[in-house]
Amino acid sequence: MTDGGATDRALAVVTGASSGIGAALARLLAESGHDLFLVARRGDALSRLAEGLAKTNGIDASFLAADLGTPEGREALFAGTEGAGRVVSILVNNAGFGLNGPEAELPLDRVLSMLQLNVVATAELTHRFLVAMRARRAGGILNVSSTAAFYPAPYLAAYGASKAFILSFTHALHEEAKKDGVTVTCLCPGYTKTQFSAVAGMRGAEGTPFPELTADAVAKIGLEALEKKKAYVVTHPLDRVWIASGRLVPRSVPVKLGAAVFSKTRLRQ
Numbered sequence: 420m421t422d423g424g425a426t427d428r429a430l431a432v433v434t435g436a437s438s439g440i441g442a443a444l445a446r447l448l449a450e451s452g453h454d455l456f457l458v459a460r461r462g463d464a465l466s467r468l469a470e471g472l473a474k475t476n477g478i479d480a481s482f483l484a485a486d487l488g489t490p491e492g493r494e495a496l497f498a499g500t501e502g503a504g505r506v507v508s509i510l511v512n513n514a515g516f517g518l519n520g521p522e523a524e525l526p527l528d529r530v531l532s533m534l535q536l537n538v539v540a541t542a543e544l545t546h547r548f549l550v551a552m553r554a555r556r557a558g559g560i561l562n563v564s565s566t567a568a569f570y571p572a573p574y575l576a577a578y579g580a581s582k583a584f585i586l587s588f589t590h591a592l593h594e595e596a597k598k599d600g601v602t603v604t605c606l607c608p609g610y611t612k613t614q615f616s617a618v619a620g621m622r623g624a625e626g627t628p629f630p631e632l633t634a635d636a637v638a639k640i641g642l643e644a645l646e647k648k649k650a651y652v653v654t655h656p657l658d659r660v661w662i663a664s665g666r667l668v669p670r671s672v673p674v675k676l677g678a679a680v681f682s683k684t685r686l687r688q
C-alpha cells in the first residue's frame with residue numbers, strides 16, 4: 420500500500436478495478452511497473468487487490484471506494500490524484516454496467532444510474548484528465564466501450580447507446596488529442612467472462628452466436644491498443660467480422676438480429 424506520495428514510476432488510474440476487466444487491467448499495469456490508483460465502490464476488494472499487487476510487483480497502489488455515478492465520487496477521484504499534485508500517466512475509464520430487458524420494463528432509476536456511470540462519468544473524467552495531460556503534452560486515456568456500440572441493440576437499448584456514446588466520443592478525441600501528445604483509445608470487448616452478465620440480469624455467451632474471451636485477454640488487447648496509439652480495438656476477430664458485415668447490409672438487419680438474440684438472454688422478469 421502507499422502513502423499516496425510521488426515516486427519515479429508512472430501512475431495509472433483504473434476505474435471499476437474491483438473485478439473483471441478492470442482488475443485484469445490493474446494487474447497488467449502493475450506488472451509493467453506502474454503505480455496504481457484503483458477506484459470502485461467495493462473498498463474491501465480494492466484493498467485486497469492493491470495490497471497484493473503492491474507486494475508482488477514492488478509498486479505503490481492506493482485505492483478509493485467511491486460511486487462514480489455521482490458528482491461527489493468523480494470529484495473525489497480527481498481530488499485524490501491530479502488535484503493532490505499526482506501526475507496521472509494513464510487513465511482507464513472501465514467502470515460500467517448493463518441492463519438487459521425491454522426498456523419499458525426496466526426500473527428507470529437503474530437506467531439513469533447506468534447512464535450517469537457509463538456516459539457522464541466517462542465524459543467528465545476523460546475531460547478533466549485530458550486537460551491535465553494536454554498541458555503536459557503526455558498521457559493516455561483508455562475508455563472501455565463494447566461491441567454493443569456499433570449497432571442499436573434492442574433489449575440492451577440504453578446500454579448499447581451509452582457504449583455508442585463512449586466509442587464516438589473517444590474516437591473523436593483520439594483525432595483531436597494526438598497533436599497534443601495525448602493518446603485516447605477505445606476498447607470494445609465482446610462477451611467477456613466477468614460479473615457483467617449477472618449484474619445486467621442476462622445469461623452469458625453460451626446460447627448466443629457470439630464468442631467469449633477472458634478478462635485477462637481483453638485487458639492485454641486494450642493496453643496493447645493504447646500502446647500502439649490506436650483509435651479503437653474490437654477484441655475478438657469474429658466480432659470484427661460481424662461488425663464489418665453489418666455495414667454491407669441495411670442497418671435494420673443487424674438491429675433485428677440483435678433483437679432476436681437479446682430478447683432471449685434476460686434472466687429476471
Ligand SMILES: NC(=O)c1ccc[n+]([C@@H]2O[C@H](COP(=O)([O-])OP(=O)(O)OC[C@H]3O[C@@H](n4cnc5c(N)ncnc54)[C@H](OP(=O)(O)O)[C@@H]3O)[C@@H](O)[C@H]2O)c1
Nearest residue numbers: 435437438439440459460461487515565610611613614615
Ligand atoms: N463482460 C462483458 O461481457 C463486457 C462486454 C463489453 C463491455 N464490457 C464493459 O467492460 C467494463 C467492465 O465490466 P466487467 O465485464 O469487468 O464487469 P464487472 O466484473 O461487473 O466489473 C464492473 C466494474 O465496475 C465497477 N462499478 C460498477 N458500478 C460502479 C459505480 N457506480 N462506481 C464505481 N465503480 C462501479 C464495479 O465495481 P463495484 O461494484 O465495486 O463498484 C466493477 O469493478 C464495463 O464498462 C462493461 O460495460 C463488458
